[in-house]
Amino acid sequence: MKYIAPPRDAVDPQVFSRMPLAAWRDHAGLIEGRDWPSIEALNAHLPAAARECFVAQTRELLADGLHYERRIAERGEIATRERNWHDLFNALVWLRHPALKRALNARQAAEVARMGPKTRSRAQCALTHFDEAGVIVVASDPALIAPWDAHDWHRLFWRERTAWQDGRAQLEVFGHALLEHALTPGKLLVGKALVFHSTQAMEVVLAHAAAAIAHGELLCDPLELRPLPLSGLPGWHPHSDDEAFHRHAACYQPRRTGRSYPPAVRLGHLGRAALV
Incomplete structure (x- = not known):
């Protein structure tokens, strides 16, 4: 069954004081409170020399036809749905663990090039x-x-x-x-x-x-x-x-x-x- 996250204004504040979310209190301004951070706010947390940036996932963006991983590898653009918990936490992991995320992206992009966009290898699954x-x-x-x-x-x-x-x-x-x-x-x-x-x-x-x-x-x-x-x-x-x-x-x-x-x-x- 697909998990559906609670609306932002319905989240019990106590979850942020219990692990694993307690370990992310340095980003409390992005995940706590009623207001969603903007794409610009997420990018403001990136170091000045970052290779990647967050971009809003819009129809116009997706019209380029690029695979999600290829867009990151080739353009440094991390497609991010606004007002979306899943993509917000993905952004936070990029902020904290950029080397790991880049390693995953490079491998995924190479596998997409090798396998094509509709077939997944064992490595891609891992x-x-x-x-x-x-x-x-x-x-x-x-x-x-x-x-x-x-x-x-x-x-x-x-x-x-x-x-x-x-x-x-x-x-x-x-x-x-x-x-x-x-x-x-x-x-x-x-x-x-x-x-x-x-x-x-x-x-x-x-x-x-x-x-x-x-x-x-x-x-x-x-x-x-x-x-x-x-x-x-x-x-x-x-x-x-x-x-x-x-x-x-x-x-x-x-x-x-x-x-x-x-x-x-x-x-x-x-x-x-x-x-x-």
Whole structure:
């Protein structure tokens, strides 16, 4: 069922104080309050040397016949629907993670040129899934991977809940559809995660991830992504402090028979994308 975001004036203000939207309070002026930001207001938040800009998605714009990704790659124009939550959160991700967004766009544009506009490759599916629902997880404790592999959600989010609080597991929500879904209080959120085993700071891992995606070392197949029920994280759902939630929540699905996940990415194992 397609998600329909609440009207702007009907959004419960409390959602902005709970993760994941609480992490975007530096853009409160764009997402909170009754008034929608204009395209000009979004562009005002871009650095002066930005390669891209936001443009209103109008009939006149679409008359050029360009694919959305090609328009960004060739003209630097990010078609943006005004007064639209989905596109507003997409714009915010461009503001915070331009290197990751450029990497995705370059790969998508290359795949469109290779496959044509009506056929999607496995890589395109992986890139789109990450763009919409992606999460990057940095786990310094390898013991967290086994329960995740097994979909042992009670262990991962209840018995190991301190790992998500003391820095052994850090995450960055990237997918703009996830941010849009968070507008509904209590909605169960599930991301599609790339997981890295590293003790490096998140910003270092993000830079490696962007380079690896750009060079085709990551996101070549949707099976690289593993589900991460974000609502299980401490404080991310109104009931996440209740152990019973972690035994029965609908966002916790069993692992499909035969499904396996790639090991956590180690930065030193990335070839052309290695930055250090």
